[in-house]
Amino acid sequence: MNAAPNKADMALADLTELSAQIEAAVIASPEGEAEASTLADPAGRALARAAAELVREAGDRAVGVEAATGQGSFFAVCDGERLVAAVTGRGAPSGLVLYDLRTCLRRLAETPKPEPPKKRAPRKPKERDEAA
Numbered sequence: 001m002n003a004a005p006n007k008a009d010m011a012l013a014d015l016t017e018l019s020a021q022i023e024a025a026v027i028a029s030p031e032g033e034a035e036a037s038t039l040a041d042p043a044g045r046a047l048a049r050a051a052a053e054l055v056r057e058a059g060d061r062a063v064g065v066e067a068a069t070g071q072g073s074f075f076a077v078c079d080g081e082r083l084v085a086a087v088t089g090r091g092a093p094s095g096l097v098l099y100d101l102r103t104c105l106r107r108l109a110e111t112p113k114p115e116p117p118k119k120r121a122p123r124k125p126k127e128r129d130e131a132a
Contacts, residue, residue: 006035006036007108008027008035008036008082008108009036011027011036011084011104011107011108012025012026012027012036012037012038012104014104014107015084015086015100015101015103015104016038018100018103019086019096019097019100021088021089021092021093021096021097022086022087022088022092022097022100023072023086023087023088023089024037024038024039024043024047024086024087025037025038025084025085025086025087026038026039026044026047026048026051026084026085026086027082027083027084027104027108028048028051028052028082028083028084028085029052029081029082029083030052030055030056030078030080030081030082030083031052032048032049032050032051032052032053033048034047034048035082047085047087048085050074050085051074051076051083051084051085052083054067054074054076054085055076055077055078055083063077063098063102064076064077064098064101064102065077066094066097066098070090071089071090072087072088072089072090072092073087073088073090073092073094073097074086074087074088075087075088075094075097075098075101076101077098077101077102077105078105079105079106079109081109082105082108082109083105084101084104084105084108085101086100086101
């Protein structure tokens with residue numbers, strides 16, 4: 001995970017601002033390599049590995065995964081290139097959390113449109129030295 005804010009860090013900041021029930025979140029590769037996390041290491045890396053394992057166990061047909069305990073829930077979604085996972089307290093609305101995680105992945109996948117090339121003003125013809 002990088003120290004400087006990157007697109008994934010900003011996506012997590014947006015996610016946690018949008019979804020108040022999320023207590024911790026991570027963006028990672030499908031293999032579990034953390035790209036950004038709201039948790040310090042090693043907890044962020046552990047959350048990324050756990051999310052990757054849960055998504056792998058759920059299989060390709062799963063849209064999202066939820067594991068609930070008496071204390072809270074763990075959610076994960078994957079788009080094939082990245083996964084995002086979150087931990088919430090008890091009673092978090094599953095559908096809303098999964099929607100927020102999918103939205104986070106969708107925003108990460110969006111590539112900014114390249115700016116059109118700037119048009120240059122026509123060049124003025126060079127004045128020739130007629131005295132030569």
